[in-house]
Amino acid sequence: MFNNLSDKLDKALHVLKGHGSITEVNVAETLKEVRRALLDADVNFKIAKQFTQTVKEKALGQNVLTTLQPGQLMVKIVKDELTQLMGGDAEGINLSGKPSIILMSGLQGSGKTTFSGKLANYLKTKKSKNPLLVACDVYRPAAIDQLHVVGGQIGVEVFSDKGNNDPVAISQAAIAHAKANGHNVVIIDTAGRLAVDEAMMTEISNIHKAIEPQETLFVVDSMTGQDAVNTAKAFNDVLNFDGVILTKLDGDTRGGAAISIKSVVNKPIKFIGTGEKMEAIDVFYPSRMADRILGMGDVVSLVERAQEQFDEEEARKLQKKIAKNQFGFDDFLKQIQQIKKMGNMKDLMGMIPGAGKMLKDVDIDDDAFKGIEAIIHSMTPKERTNPAVLNASRKKRVAQGSGTSVQEVNQLLKQFNQMSKMMKMMQGGGGKKMMQMMKNMK
Structure with missing residues (x-):
């Protein structure tokens, strides 16, 4: 997870971690390398530049150069700023509805269907909920079958209607079914769509208006880097979603999406996908992720x-x-x-x-x-x-x-x-x- 970024940040901060003399010159040089590492990880240029500028101001403001352990203090400032950049505190999921309705949105291939199953499994096993998965991808028949397979794996009921091509009607029927059968969470898996496809964006907007979900989540493949951030912004302009899901973080992810997305759309990352298994889902903790990016591990999560x-x-x-x-x-x-x-x-x-x-x-x-x-x-x-x-x-x-x-x-x-x-x-x-x-x- 973020191996390349971790390596480059470690090399950039290596001088400051040592016990040699630290000057304004090598602090500036180090932060230049930090910015380069962030850009290589596909972090937005403006965000990378602002990040290093903030770190420099805080470092000089806290008299890093004259402290007993300047390197450690500098690393702490970088860690704190990374944490803030990714959202500061972990954000929970809103389950206040009766039933609570969660609408999943995103591009094709982002992992929405699989993550819908992971989220249902998480809510069932960790939150003692009785979720209902809803197949609203009427364009790809395999998506409905896939959701039924996922539901079977985790023991969660799946609602679908292959004879109906109206996702609004399917989602409304599913909510009525949930109320009648004791399901307290409804997770609606929608078709993947491009932000430039006006008809498809109108469709998901209509679903959103019809069901009034407590949570609208944007699922994004973290391996797409900065493109993921741009897509998130386009979706947010239409849906005003509540949070982001980052999938495929177990791959060779550059990290740009995780670091940039909160600043660009001002919406928190709520969950991350860390593998193929149904249990491979974690709540996103910005502080713990910053620790991992800086090679400090994550003992609390372990x-x-x-x-x-x-x-x-x-x-x-x-x-x-x-x-x-x-x-x-x-x-x-x-x-x-x-x-x-x-x-x-x-x-x-x-x-x-x-x-x-x-x-x-x-x-x-x-x-x-x-x-x-x-x-x-x-x-x-x-x-x-x-x-x-x-x-x-x-x-x-x-x-x-x-x-x-x-x-x-x-x-x-x-x-x-x-x-x-x-x-x-x-x-x-x-x-x-x-x-x-x-x-x-x-």
Whole structure:
């Protein structure tokens, strides 16, 4: 996420992060490089210029040159200004209606249909809502089928009427259906349209007037950069939408849309899409995104994701097993499943401060655990419970069954044993011993 921008900003701020002398000259030179990095990321020229000018004024106003840690203070000013540029505080979604109506708009291929499903899943699982998805793309039959597939994946009802070519009538019928069947949120997926297509823009304007949604969201592909910002402005002139959704942030995004869009249309980014899975949706926090852009990670979001998957009862059972030295591969498999539910692996690693930079050229597949899972599934229940019984012939059978080698099986067993010892050490007073061992290693 924003790897190129992060690298360039890191290089630009490198001089100021060091302990060398900092002068007005190298502050100016650094900010010139910061502006260049923003422009390379497809940030609007005026915004990039204003941004660096504001940072310079604040830096000189706070006497950065004479502070004990000028580099750190400078980075903080850049981080604070980036946060403000992207919106300052996170904006929630308005669910005040009965039912709450959410209208999705955007260009073709921006990911509206998929994101409609992600949003429905988010509201169902995180907000305990009973959403209804509505197929109002009457021009692309595959869009209706796609929404039904998405709805089936997440267990959310989809309302459609293939015999009707009037999206206004379909949306009104869907709202009546929602009221009659206890749905408290209605998410209306509309056809993709170009801002220059007057007939199509009039159509979505008519839908908007007819249903009076609590939320009108503009879905935009973040990989389109500055073009996304220009399109958002054109849509906003017609719809006066309430917020922006940035999709495909897991790709090689330049970052221009995320940084510029709030300043141009004065509407907040409310959610971001971070992968293909239905769970790959995050509330947009400008401060956390600024941290990630500057290579500081996002520990808060990482902890939040972990807490969502945390089961206190399971944790207590696991603790007892570790204490009794009964931690087996079935327990290990459960831990892997919980990690996988947290999201895209590379995205998770990028939330750890410093890890993003180390992993920038490393391709971490979402199937990173596939080989491990195959090995564990090829074990018998007895072998998973008591790995010590795995002798040479058993290891050979497990390797053949999982499509791996005996060496890979041995490597997994070695890692498992090391992890088991560490977990045992962390029980009771073992944590103190471990801390002492780490001190002795220095």
